[in-house]
Amino acid sequence: MHAEIHGHRGARGLRPENTLPGFAYALELGVDALELDVALTADRRLVLTHDLTVSAVTSADTRPARHGDPLFPYVGRPVGELTLAQLRTLDCGVRLPRHPEDRFVGTQVPVPDTRMPTLGAVLGLVDAYGADGVRMHVELKSDPTRPELSADPQEFTELVVAELDRHHRLDGAAILSFDWRILRAARSLAPATRRYALIERATMDSAWLDGLRLEDFDGDIPAAAVAAGGTALSPDHVLMEEELARRAEKAELPLVVWTVNEPGRAAEMLDLGVAGIVTDYPDRMRALWAERGMRVPPPATPMRRASA
Secondary structure (H helix, E strand, O other): OOOEEEEEOOOOOOOOOOOHHHHHHHHHHOOOEEEEEEEEOOOOOEEEOOOOEOOOOOOEOOOOOOOOOOOOOOOOOEHHHOOHHHHOOOEOOOOOOOOOOOOOOOOOOOOOOOOOOEHHHHHHHHHHOOOOOOEEEEEEOOOOOOOOOOOOHHHHHHHHHHHHHHOOOHHHEEEEEOOOHHHHHHHHHOOOOEEEEEEOHHHOOOOOOOOOOHHHHOOOHHHHHHHOOOOEEEEEHHHOOHHHHHHHHHOOOOEEEEOOOOHHHHHHHHHOOOOEEEEOOHHHHHHHHHHOOOOOOOOOOOOOOOOO
16 A cells, blocks of 8 residues: 655654754655645745744744834734744744643754744755655644634635745645635635645534535535545544545545554554555654555755755
C-alpha cells in the first residue's frame, strides 16, 4: 500500500512549530507534504501561526515594534489586531525557560531568536530546497464562531490562493480548513487545487460546516465533506473507525488523519486504509514506513539560500 507522511506544522515534536527552521528540518528528514497554519495580520499579510491570538506557549515578547507602542506586549493579543512588524518582534523559537504548558519539552530542540514567518517566506524556503515534490498544505485558521478574531473567509482565501499562485505552487498545494466556508471559496477560486475538509468532534456543527447539518446526511461525514467541496477528508484520528473508512471509500474521498505521533496508532490507521498521516514526528513515521516496506519520501537538501 501507499500512504503519505505529512509534517505537522513542520516537525512540531522536533523543532519549533510553524517556523523556517522547523520546515527546513522536516524537508531534510523527508516528508510528502508540509502542513502549516496561516492567519491574516492587521496589514493584510499572511503569517504562520496556529492560534488566532498570540500564544504564550509558542511566542515570547522581546521588544515593541516602536517606542511607546500601546499594543505592547503582543502575547495574548489577536493576531488580526497586530501588524507584521509587530509580530516579527516575537521570538517563536521557544524561549527558555519553557512554558509549563509546552508538551514537547523532551523532544523539541529550541531555536532561539526565530521569527514568525510569512507564507511567502516558507514558499521561498521550499523553493530554495528544490522540493518541488513536497506539497504545501496550507490550513487557513478561521473560527466562524469567533468572527471578531477571524478574517473574512473570501478575502482570506483569495490572498492565500494569490500567494500560492505567485510562487507557482497552486498545483502542488492543498487548502485546509475546519471552517468549511473556506472550502467553498477555494473551490471557486482554485478548482484544481486540493481541498481538505478538516473535522473534529468540536466542529461537527453547521456553524463550522458552511451551514450543512450532518443529520441531513444520516451522519455521513464524507458525504457532507463532498457536498462542501472537499476533495479529501482530514479527521482527528480519534474519529477513525471502520465505518468512517467505509463511507469515505464509497464517497471516493481520501482520508488523511491527524495528529498521529505513536507508531502503534499509526499502524492502526494504515490498516484502516488511510491515504496519509499528519504527524509531529516524521522521523517515527519514516521508521514505521521502512519497517512495513513502504516507500518513504526522499530527504531534501538546500540548493540555494532562501529569502526571508
